[in-house]
Amino acid sequence: RYFLVGSNPAETKYRVLKIDRTEPKDLVIIDDKHVYTQQEVRELLGRLDLGNRTKIGQKGSSGLSRAVSAFGVVGFVRFLEGYYIVLITKRRKMADIGGHAIYKIEDTNMIYIPNDSVRVTHPDEARYLRIFQNVDLSSNFYFSYSYDLSHSLQYNLTVLRMPLETLKTETTQTRQESFDIFEDEGLSTQGGSGVFGICSKPYEKYVWNGKLLEAVKNTVHRDWLLYIIHGFCGQSKLLIYGRPIYVTLIARRSSKFAGTRFLKRGANCEGDVANEVETEQILYDASVMSFSAGSYSSYVQVRGSVPLYWSQDISTMMPKPPITLDQADPFAHVAALHFDQMLQRFGSPIIILNLVKEREKRKHERILSEELVAAVTYLNQFLPPEHAIIYIPWDMAKYTKSKLCNVLDRLNVIAESVVKKTGFFVNRPDSYCSILRPDEKWNELGGYVVSTGRLQTGVLRTNCVDCLDRTNTAQFMVGKCALAYQLYSLGLIDKPNLQFDTDAVRLFEELYEDHGDTLSLQYGGSQLVHRVKTYRKIAPWTQHSKDIMQTLSRYYSNAFSDADRQDSINLFLGVFKSTEGKPHLWELPTDFYLHHKNTLCLSQTRRSYTYWWTTGVLKHLPLPFDEVTCAENRRKLTVKKFQKYEEEIDIYNEFFRPYELSSFDETFCLAMTNSTRDFMPKNVGIDPSPFTVRKPDETGKSVLGNKSNREETVLQRKTAASAPPPPSEEAASSSSEDDSGTDKEDEGAVSQRSTPVKVTDTGDNTKITENVVQSTKDVYGVNLSDVPSEDDLTIYTRFVQLGQSQHKQDKNSQQFCSKHHLDRVINLIPISSFSQDNIYEVQPPRADRKSIEIFHAHIQAGRGNMQPLGKDDFLMYREYIRNRYM
Secondary structure, three states, X not given: OEEEEEEOOOOOOEEEEEEOOOOOOOOOEEEOOOOEOHHHHHHHHHHHHHHOOOOOOOOOOOOOXXXXXXXXXEEEEEOOOOEEEEEEEEEEEEEEEOOEEEEEEEEEEEEEOOOOOOOOOOOOHHHHHHHHHOOOOOOOEEEOOOOXXXXXXXXXXXXXXXXXXXXXXXXXXXXXXXXXXXXXXXXXXXXXXXXXXXXXXXXXXXXXXXXXXXXXXXXXXXXXXXXXXXXXXXXXXXXXXXXXXXXEEEEEEOOOOXXXXXOOOOEOOOXXXXXXXXXXXEEEXXXXXXXXXXXXXXXXXXXXXXXXOEEEOHHHOOOOOOEEEOOOOOOOHHHHXXXXXXXXXXXXXXXXXXXXXXXXXXXXXXXXXHHHHHHHHHHHOOOOHHHOOEEEEOOHHHHHHOOOOOHHHHHHHHHHHHHHHHOOEEOOOOOHHHHHOOOHHHHOOOOEEEOOEEEOOOEEEEEOOOOOHHHHHHHHHHHHHHHHHHHHHOOOOOOOOOOOOEHHHHHHHHHHHHHHHHHHHHHHOOOOOOOHHHHHOOOOOHHHHHHHHHHHHHHHHHHHHHHHHHHHHHHHOOOOOOOOOOOOHHHOOOOXXXXXXXXXXXXXXXXXXXXXXXXXHHHHOOOOHHHOOOHHHHOOEEEXXXXXXXXXXXXXXXXXXXXXXXXXXHOHHHHOEEXXXXXXXXXXXXXXXXXXXXXXXXXXHHHHOOHHHHHHHHHHHHHOOOOOOOOHHHHHHHHOOOOHHHHHHHHHHHHHHOOOOOOOOHHHHHHHHHHHOOOHHHHHOOOOOOOOOHHHHHHHHHHHHHHHHHHOOOHHHHHHHHHOOOOOOOOOOOOOOOOOEOOOOEOOOOOOHHHHHHHHHHHHHHOOOOOOOOHHHHHHHHHHHHHHHO
């Protein structure tokens, strides 16, 4: 047998699973549902060890040996032989939301469960195992023990604030034990010291190990089920005059109709689209962590393929295969299913930003636009006008080529109108100053205002053909606009506007580019080809060669490796299940029927062509149906009552972990990207605000420079040290628009940070030091006069004498003091409790023996060695019990 022992982070509570290894093909797991203490688990394992030894009393051959240590169970999978268990063996903290840690899976381990004695071998098992492991779980899979990553922050906090009466009725009905998704939160009951914790079912569309956990979902306790998402998670710290604001970006990739670029296009018969990703930006003030007391804001937007039946044939080996519409859909059946899902999750209005080309010599991308317009027009006929789907077509490629139009300015106008329509989520009411001095833009803001803050209603859905490059830039601009409103709502800026080239926007842009690169690698096989700088037309000339390389990489991946990746995803997500006697995965000519269930069996119920939405959705608009308090949604919730001081709901234990030895070098909040350290210029005397516009050569990154640039520039200076630069060099650098900024940045990086180059020739050396040494005006922001005034010199001399006298370093200083009649000034009396207390040495106060004994007893108690209680201790405890409970 295998025994799986799980504990809480503090290692004070344990659960044990027993996995039977004698079944060759079935999974037999026994969960006793009992919570053990550390002592009880040790005793249990000790008894198992003793009972399973070959000879009683023999210590050499242990009956119980540790197989692996892990941080969680991804799930159980079976191909043609027995079951495997997939365990997380390495993790890395990537973000922190309200004290809840979000981890990235760094490494996993697959262990075969059945014993070798009962194993029934199959020749194709190894191949299936290899295909399954082709899904690299160490790249961009995330999980959290105490925060529900499959739902948005708005959903999680709205569920948390459900009325107390509802919870009480649910508690009497629901007896299933569960843990709260927010282990630090709860709603106090009106009497007693208990608190209610709410747990919601995860949103299945964004869970990637749902099928792997299916085998044990109903047999084991809920604590064992760890749901993982796929996509992106990044967090940076924006320091506003020392106040820490965490900017978090979470992208959830849909597990429905998932796959690679040319093999998954459009939508399936259930309304799930290819490359569907929900991106959420969360902003909160990290100085207060609690969800109930802190200030939290979030904004959600979506990307996804055009919701039609369409595909591209890659057998032609063309870089841009022709687009074909596979099925006629005059009643927009697929689009209706897709937008119905969105109305349930996000509410109204749904805004479509379509970035595909409209004018082409040969009809290519325009095919999709025409069909999408027809579908939206048809569906809008039956919706109330105030909740109609808003369609915004904008040919981004055409505007990029135009020299007269600024792409990002036009996108900014679209972003403003979108954010005003949808609003955003914030968990606190408008600040008093914004009520006193309201901003014009703030008053026009949409969304849904409640007593506790604002709710986002509706969502922006952006698409181009691939939903990669153009979509990422458009989403960045909308995110930047929403970020300004979020900062304004938290009272951090005076107007909801953010300028380019500020530290805040640079930090946000870097997050979005990492986000775009990651999503592009997952779906397209390469990083982004066109970035925000490309559309701003400030990208360096070296970027063009990188773009060409990314295009080639994408083409190679699509042509040669995408089919294998698609097979792996189908196997991992349980879309294909290996069965004895049926064709193997690699023998299938296509996976079309796996993703389109209606090809295998016709559904018994046919949806209405006119009432295309789910019953009840329209009644609650603009609010999303999923967040409304109704009987159907209450069935998704489980409620558990906690004692007030239990560890599970203690945010202090969750975040600070006082039971662990902390190392500042490994502390996540110190290591994360920081606007002051990584983006702010390093010159003294500059404005430290992250909302100040910087010059291109003033950024923190350019001053520090990367290693290769620095070494290259130092090498250039070594070679050019013997000759002065030609006069035409300056003119040439200023005339080239693209790369002049980066060259100047690199020069600045070396001149400010690197040491002067030592050259044997004295004449050249003086020239170099002249360039390196800066004037006091540049460094300190003020001109220091040549000679200080006499009064300043007297004050400074007195300051020096005071220090020397207090430290009593030498007798000469005392003689010097007596000459200057400073004796009466420097007779100082120490005012602290330390006998010697200065910047050079300190003598700590002595601790008495009783204090030392108490401290030693405290240390021993931490190690589990309790001191015997004396008579005084018993009397004190008896007095405490009498006062507290009697």
